[in-house]
Amino acid sequence: MSDFDRESMLEMFIFEMSHLIDQLEATIVQSESEYNIDQINEIFRIMHTIKGSSAMMMFDNIAGVAHSIEDLFYYLREENPQDLDYKRLSDHVLGGADFVKEELAKIQDGQKPDGDGTDLAKAIDKFLQSIKGTGAEIPEALPPAADVPVQSVAKKQSYTAGDTVYKYRARIYFQDGCEMENIRAYTLVHNLQELATEISHEPQDVIDEETIPVIRKNGFMVEFASSQDYNYVYSHLLATVYLRELNLEELSAVGAGASPVPVAIPVATPVAVAENVPEALVLHEDLPAAAIAAASQPDTSAASQDASQRKAGAAAPTHMISVNVNKLDALLNLMGELVISEAMVTQNSELEGLQLESFNKETRHLRKIISNLQQTVMSMRMVPLSATFFRMHRIVRDMCRQLDKDVQLDIVGEETEVDKNIIEHIADPIMHIIRNSIDHGVELPAERSSRGKPAKARVLLEAKNAGGDVLIIIKDDGRGINTEKVLKKAKTNGLTTKPDAEYTDREIQQFIFLPGFSTNDQVTAYSGRGVGMDVVTSNLEIVGGTALVDSTPGEGTTFTLKIPLTLAIIEGMSVLVAGAQYTIPIVHIIKSFKAQPENLFTDPSGNEMITERGEIFNIVRLHEFFNIEGAVTDVCEGTLIMLENGEHVVCLLVDDLIGQQQAVVKSMPKYFKKVRGLSGCTLLGNGDISLIIDVAGFFDK
Amino acid sequence: MAMVQNLFDEERHDDTIKDQYLTFAIEDEDYGVEIAYVKEIVKMQAITKVPEMPNFIEGIINLRGDLIGVLDVRKRFGKPSKEHDEETCIIVIIYSDYTLGMIVDAVQETAIIPEDRIAPPPSAKLSFANQFIRNIGKVGDDVKLLLDVERFLAQD
Numbered sequence: 001m002s003d004f005d006r007e008s009m010l011e012m013f014i015f016e017m018s019h020l021i022d023q024l025e026a027t028i029v030q031s032e033s034e035y036n037i038d039q040i041n042e043i044f045r046i047m048h049t050i051k052g053s054s055a056m057m058m059f060d061n062i063a064g065v066a067h068s069i070e071d072l073f074y075y076l077r078e079e080n081p082q083d084l085d086y087k088r089l090s091d092h093v094l095g096g097a098d099f100v101k102e103e104l105a106k107i108q109d110g111q112k113p114d115g116d117g118t119d120l121a122k123a124i125d126k127f128l129q130s131i132k133g134t135g136a137e138i139p140e141a142l143p144p145a146a147d148v149p150v151q152s153v154a155k156k157q158s159y160t161a162g163d164t165v166y167k168y169r170a171r172i173y174f175q176d177g178c179e180m181e182n183i184r185a186y187t188l189v190h191n192l193q194e195l196a197t198e199i200s201h202e203p204q205d206v207i208d209e210e211t212i213p214v215i216r217k218n219g220f221m222v223e224f225a226s227s228q229d230y231n232y233v234y235s236h237l238l239a240t241v242y243l244r245e246l247n248l249e250e251l252s253a254v255g256a257g258a259s260p261v262p263v264a265i266p267v268a269t270p271v272a273v274a275e276n277v278p279e280a281l282v283l284h285e286d287l288p289a290a291a292i293a294a295a296s297q298p299d300t301s302a303a304s305q306d307a308s309q310r311k312a313g314a315a316a317p318t319h320m321i322s323v324n325v326n327k328l329d330a331l332l333n334l335m336g337e338l339v340i341s342e343a344m345v346t347q348n349s350e351l352e353g354l355q356l357e358s359f360n361k362e363t364r365h366l367r368k369i370i371s372n373l374q375q376t377v378m379s380m381r382m383v384p385l386s387a388t389f390f391r392m393h394r395i396v397r398d399m400c401r402q403l404d405k406d407v408q409l410d411i412v413g414e415e416t417e418v419d420k421n422i423i424e425h426i427a428d429p430i431m432h433i434i435r436n437s438i439d440h441g442v443e444l445p446a447e448r449s450s451r452g453k454p455a456k457a458r459v460l461l462e463a464k465n466a467g468g469d470v471l472i473i474i475k476d477d478g479r480g481i482n483t484e485k486v487l488k489k490a491k492t493n494g495l496t497t498k499p500d501a502e503y504t505d506r507e508i509q510q511f512i513f514l515p516g517f518s519t520n521d522q523v524t525a526y527s528g529r530g531v532g533m534d535v536v537t538s539n540l541e542i543v544g545g546t547a548l549v550d551s552t553p554g555e556g557t558t559f560t561l562k563i564p565l566t567l568a569i570i571e572g573m574s575v576l577v578a579g580a581q582y583t584i585p586i587v588h589i590i591k592s593f594k595a596q597p598e599n600l601f602t603d604p605s606g607n608e609m610i611t612e613r614g615e616i617f618n619i620v621r622l623h624e625f626f627n628i629e630g631a632v633t634d635v636c637e638g639t640l641i642m643l644e645n646g647e648h649v650v651c652l653l654v655d656d657l658i659g660q661q662q663a664v665v666k667s668m669p670k671y672f673k674k675v676r677g678l679s680g681c682t683l684l685g686n687g688d689i690s691l692i693i694d695v696a697g698f699f700d701k
Numbered sequence: 702m703a704m705v706q707n708l709f710d711e712e713r714h715d716d717t718i719k720d721q722y723l724t725f726a727i728e729d730e731d732y733g734v735e736i737a738y739v740k741e742i743v744k745m746q747a748i749t750k751v752p753e754m755p756n757f758i759e760g761i762i763n764l765r766g767d768l769i770g771v772l773d774v775r776k777r778f779g780k781p782s783k784e785h786d787e788e789t790c791i792i793v794i795i796y797s798d799y800t801l802g803m804i805v806d807a808v809q810e811t812a813i814i815p816e817d818r819i820a821p822p823p824s825a826k827l828s829f830a831n832q833f834i835r836n837i838g839k840v841g842d843d844v845k846l847l848l849d850v851e852r853f854l855a856q857d
Contacts, residue, residue, distance in 0.1 A: 669801070
């Protein structure tokens with residue numbers, strides 16, 4: 001395998017794994033008090049996939065841990081033991097998940113995943129043994145269908161107990177575009193070895209990349225013998241990564257064994273059919289009804305029904321595909337191009353003065369399609385917040401256990417969508433705020449009870465759309481922010497700029513977003529070191545968002561994060577300097593105004609300033625800042641735009657305002673070195689280019 | 702934004718483009734750039750100036766939705782700039798991961814210059830522009846100055 005192949009496989013692997021781990025955590029945290037059979041199956045499936053994929057990538061330590069958890073859940077699934085210590089079970093699984101996460105992080109950094117998972121695996125095995133020990137009280141032969149509504153687990157057990165060897169033939173189709181089908185086929189065979197013998201497959205030499213097209217076209221065919229029954233083998237194969245279609249056929253069963261019903265005879269009938277048409281790989285359920293009827297074996301049809309039900313269940317995830325973000329970016333570019341060329345065609349100067357009734361009608365139709373297309377393309381970049389939100393369950397759970405607090409996290413509006421790029425930047429801020437709320441805000445259960453609050457605290461995580469923005473609200477019912485303490489701390493850190501009495505509670509509360517600010521006297525594992533809340537603001541700044549806090553002492557604190565829907569489009573004010581257009585993100589603009597000569601003054605070192613409504617501001621001339629020639633130099637003739645960036649305000653001199661418009665943001669060509677004060681460029685609706693001003697550039701001189 | 706030509710996009714193979722050069726004129730001299738670097742040729746269009754750039758960087762153009770940087774070859778060679786006219790063209794090149802436009806007086810032709818018709822420049826001639834010329838090629842009796850793209854693009 002070349003490095004390149006491995007590189008892209010690694011990327012796929014990491015993507016797949018993180019997704020699975022997220023799913024795993026969500027499943028566990030949802031159901032911590034007790035697992036139902038679906039959740040056990042889900043965890044089993046996830047672990048099985050993790051094991052298979054990491055074995056394929058030769059990360060044996062990950063595979064080892066996954067294997068022991070898989071064993072554990074296999075037992076749970078098969079035996080359904082009562083009186084489980086679910087808390088301990090969850091701890092073990094989450095421990096495993098953490099281990100996998102750690103190793104993934106190493107792989108992502110290009111290091112070797114060298115963590116030792118054997119202790120973890122041993123602990124899990126020990127736990128399994130202990131369950132098995134207590135589970136002995138439960139009668140081995142569970143009454144069929146007890147507590148297991150969908151899966152015919154109990155029935156299966158009686159089969160597997162015997163020595164009957166079944167022969168199977170499976171044909172597997174991988175999802176289109178999953179790549180490296182031959183390696184996946186190899187992994188499949190490798191995984192089969194645990195439960196099957198006499199494995200033969202077609203194409204034979206799967207290591208050879210030449211077989212990829214064959215597998216894509218005809219599927220991967222594998223024949224094997226196994227003592228496991230149809231359902232078990234089917235579900236085993238179903239866990240294959242990137243599976244699109246699975247046809248599993250039972251060829252024959254040899255040996256008598258302890259099967260309560262004579263399975264061998266009826267199943268032989270379908271084989272006769274199959275052998276008459278060797279090329280036609282028929283599914284169990286596709287067999288002529290007569291054959292099954294002749295077999296007078298209700299179990300066969302039950303099993304096939306079961307299989308078909310599961311097949312339908314497995315087909316559902318294929319409605320989603322994962323696409324490289326670069327491709328979406330390219331699509332967005334092409335979209336912009338299409339809009340421009342549409343205008344060039346329909347407003348072509350050669351059409352002027354012509355009577356074009358039908359042409360105009362058709363172009364209106366075209367324009368409508370194009371604008372629909374544009375919306376669809378934009379919506380493709382949008383991802384729901386649910387994955388980010390549900391990840392917080394885990395954080396809340398872990399903190400509650402360590403801090404002995406009792407918190408319920410309620411999630412509302414997780415289906416709200418934001419741009420993919422933005423999601424990456426808001427996960428951390430949300431996490432920090434939730435940690436802060438639980439650590440600082442929420443009181444211990446006893447204290448809560450004594451204050452007449454319910455012992456179980458409530459943290460609300462809510463997302464909602466508000467115009468072109470998304471609001472993320474994190475609300476707790478804890479003790480609120482102690483403004484006195486905050487102000488005192490702000491004063492000792494030299495952050496205050498006016499007398500104490502002039503500060504409103506709201507202003508004081510905003511101090512907590514400044515770097516190095518923590519009022520918690522004790523440093524805990526989660527907060528108190530003074531980093532955290534400023535991460536919130538700095539991360540939000542990257543995506544052009546803002547954070548607000550509102551707190552009522554004794555009743556709780558509400559954090560509101562305002563983030564734009566998308567980074568690809570900003571709301572900008574176009575301004576003119578020496579004939580060239582510049583775009584200023586509207587979020588930074590307070591107002592624009594014309595200067596009066598009597599309000600202007602210059603300090604001895606030549607800094608220009610202006611008084612506006614009693615306050616004094618620095619003036620930055622955009623043409624001077626960028627050394628542009630031919631601009632308006634008289635401050636009173638041009639227009640001043642008052643810009644804010646956090647606490648700082650400045651007045652920017654430009655020639656003129658053009659107007660407000662939405663701009664598609666592009667980065668500067670790679671060849672250009674970074675220019676302070678510019679963050680990128682944008683294509684205007686008419687195809688012109690405008691440079692986007694980075695307001696922060698005016699402040700950090 | 703009309704595209705004049707989309708050169709060899711599909712046949713960017715070593716065999717077919719070996720020894721091929723796109724030749725262009727600056728002042729009275731003819732220059733050549735290896736066709737492997739050339740993406741396309743577009744006619745002159747509106748350029749958006751970018752502040753704080755070296756003088757030979759003209760700005761950014763919108764190439765069908767892609768924003769690419771544009772250099773003025775004349776200014777890069779230290780020659781006086783010239784009014785743009787009908788013949789002025791932008792040669793779009795791809796070098797490592799940059800896509801860039803080069804403003805030239807006129808694009809001439811694609812010429813095949815076999816290796817035995819190429820010689821290094823005489824070391825005695827040390828004009829400013831010389832540092833950007835790797836070799837000198839001959840087509841018939843004409844001399845083409847072959848560009849050293851790496852040095853041409855270096856921003857010190």
